[in-house]
Amino acid sequence: MTKLSVNINKIATLRNSRGGNVPNLLKVAKDIENFGAEGITIHPRPDERHIRYQDAIDLKNIVSTEYNIEGNPIKKFIDLVLSIQPTQVTLVPDAVDALTSNAGWDTIKNESFLTDVISTFKENNIRTSIFVDPESRMIEGAAKVGADRIELYTESYAEGYANNNLDSIIPFTEAAILAQKLGLGINAGHDLSLDNIKYFKEKVPNLLEVSIGHALISESLYLGLENVVNMYLNKLK
Template structure:
């Protein structure tokens, strides 16, 4: 079954825009799990413009589902992850000034670097995942790094699906099949929403986990957080 991990970065963005501690990031993490989320995802960046490094520490005692920390494995990020020891670390090659993640790893060019980083995390009992574009050679390259999973970067799918082009899912199907053949665990994330998640899920074999934040929080403004989480779970469970 595909697990839903809720990315709570946008809650931290809202908190930081006003100062203080409203909304409370830790309480929100507790609530999304109580409402049915099977994981909590955060993506701290060096400037701490949304999730702060201290948030990662504060969340550790309250995340009893899967705890996923995403980010570019610079030294400060690696030190944080090794201190907190989440369930999973997702390696994302975003620049420090990036508004949001906008590309997967070149797993061929950066193989040696990724091998070293992944080995260190795995030796500390942390499952690893690499953010990749739906390109077969990049999935093959990911396998060579020793990673446990890959996370397919789904912005291109979401864009094409919104235009009515269902064939936009084709590269993801092929990448998923290859990941399954290579015995790589398969995650997905970025711009997945209530509009496209059911179609994506029913077409992608072996999908273990989706990480959804921006759309889920935006949808919750109208529909409520608990309701939206249940809507996602129903759509994910509709196609075992």
């Protein structure tokens, strides 16, 4: 079964919009685990517009499943991850002013940088994943720099699926096959939803983990958080 890691950035966004501590991010994280999710994902950004660096530290003592911290490996982020020692760090090349992640790494252009960063995390026994587009050269580059896993950037699949273009899955199927041959684990995330997750799971072999936040939280406004978490788990079986 593919693991479901729930990104709770949107919970932090809601809390920050009003100040105070409602909703309580730590309680929501623990509730999500109790509802059956196998991981919690956060993506702190330098401006702390949703997840704060202190949240990342506080969650260390709350999350009992897999703890995945995503972000651009600037020094402040690297120091944070090393101090927390999460299960996994996912490296994402988002600009400081990016609204959301919008591209994977160029693992060839950034080979030296990524090699250094990944070696630092692996020396500290933190599993590393690299956010990449489903392109063979980028996946080969991810293996070369020493990553444990890749996270496939799935926006193009989601857009294609919404427009009844089921061929949009083909690059992801091929990417997963190549990644396995190279010894890389396969994660995926971005715009995956209850509508498109089952087909993605069926067509992408050896999918270890999906990280879902925006869609899952939005769907939960209508259907309830516990119900939605279990709906995803059923589709990922």
